Amino acid sequence: MSQILTILRHTLRDGLRSRVVYGLGAFFALAGWMMLRLGGDGGKALLSLLSLSLALVPLVSLTYGASHLYQARRFIGLMLAQPVPRHTVFLGLYAGLSLPLALAWAVGVALPLLATGAVQDPQALLLLLTAGVSLALIFSAIAFWVSMAVENRLKGLGLAIGSWLALAIGWDGMVLMLSYQLADYPLEGPVLALCLANPIDLARILVLLRFDLGAMMGYTGAVFRLFFQGNLGIALAGLALLLWVALPLGMAWRAFSRKDF
Amino acid sequence: MIQVEQLAKRFGHVEALKGVSVNVPRGQVSALIGPNGSGKTTLMKCLLGLVRPDSGLVRLEGLPMDGDPLRRLWMGYMPQVPHYPDNLSVGEVLDLVASVRLAARLRCPHAPHWPQDEPETLDGIFPMGELLGRRLRGLSGGTLQRVGAELAWRSGAPLLVLDEPTAGLDPVASSHLKDRLLEDRARGRTVLISSHVLSDLQELAEHLIFLLDGRVHYEGSLAGLLEQTGEPRLERAVARIMRQEAA
Secondary structure (H helix, E strand, O other): OOOHHHHHHHHHHHHOOOHHHHHHHHHHHHHHHHHHHHHOOOOHHHHHHHHHHHHHHHHHHHHHHHHHHOOHHHHHHHHHHHOOOOHHHHHHHHHHHHHHHHHHHHHHHHHHHHHHOOOOOOOHHHHHHHHHHHHHHHHHHHHHHHHHHHOOOOHHHHHHHHHHHHHHHHHHHHHHHHHHOOOOOOOHHHHHHHHHHHHEEEEEEEEHOOOOOOOHHHHHHHHHHHHOOOOHHHHHHHOOOOHHHHHHHHHHHHHHHHHHO | EEEEEEEEEEOOOOEEEEEEEEEEOOOOOOOOOOOOOOOOOHHHHHHHHHOOEEEEEEOOOOOOOHHHHHHHHHHHEEEOOOOOOOOOOOHHHHHHHHHHHHHHHHOOOOOOOOOOOOOOOOOOOOOOOOHHOOOOOOOOOOHHHHHHHHHHHHHOOEEEEOOOOOOOOHHHHHHHHHHHHHHHHHHOOEEEOOOOOOOHHHHOEEEEEEOOEEEEOOOOOOOOHHHHHHHOOOOHHHHHHHHHHHO
């Protein structure tokens, strides 16, 4: 236990001093402050921050995470040459990568909203924070998996950016195309499955279930709300996001435990 | 101290080790030599558990290295090209490695320490004082190499595994490190060292392991190899063997 705390203390210290981490927090603090200044109330600013976070948190987690870990390979080798179990090094590295990103984003988002007293609905802010922190944890884990499973750094970064493009940009198009092409069939079941298969979509639905904004829900969100309304829906989306952290993290551990350094 | 039995490792189409069996005798400096791609670094990494062999066995003090991380208390490692987290200071990295080793030592109190009951550093030859507070980002390759050497020696391990330890060091630092190795040799420490600078190894090594294309071409004393090839210098002896192999 003391070994993992030691590694965690040092990797967190390294992460919390990173310019990317500071930049992420500062960007969201500035964005939130500007949205409030430009006339939006707390709810509107929160939703605008949600849209921005759904795109940027996964992208930054993937690209920063993957490039950080490719660069850290020789350091990982040095740590594994010490009398430390592999899983200890793995957990220390993952926490040191994902927690500073999640923390910087959460502080950046919460600071202007709380400082100006603009948030009327604390549960909505809590849901936004849960969604963003989950995305940072999930996409850091995907970055970890990519950097361990793909030897070539350029290919790994390409795969990381490709997976972001597919989940953040291409997904809605695919759902729309499917719903158009298969309009004659009952699609609720498959769409619900698709919604659970994309953590970005899940994070969006998690927050929007708190608001009554049909326009932002999209097709998948509308179907999700049809099945699971109110707190049940929020709990289910939250649980699905938690499972989404475990899935890539499990894959990353599998790759890490078998890798030659 | 270490026995390697029929170690084989393949990376894709490349067979890095083809059934390597060697010994690293206790209390001696063993040199691992061979051209680029002969399997030296892979063999060292197999000993440390960084690379998992496809088949074969590594024994430490007669017991198999069966993946128990505490067995690495016996080994201090200096990598060929070190890399450390950019945003940590030299002192923090030294503290990180020292702390995880101390935690392991508390769980394995019978692990030997070198030298007994004496904290060990390279401070005499590479003073760390002014470096301790400096961030690792932006330090020169030679300075990073000195940090790597400090980490290996501070481990207090009875066996040092050094991969190209003098690469990147200036002549003064390199000469200091060789002096320190000679001192350790005189006190009976076990060292496994790989280097392309064969003149250095001729000064240091008593035992030679010569790898060629993933196989052991020669294992034995330095004097034995010189006698076998009829050459006065290690460099010439190795060149002769490689010319014969190429012919």
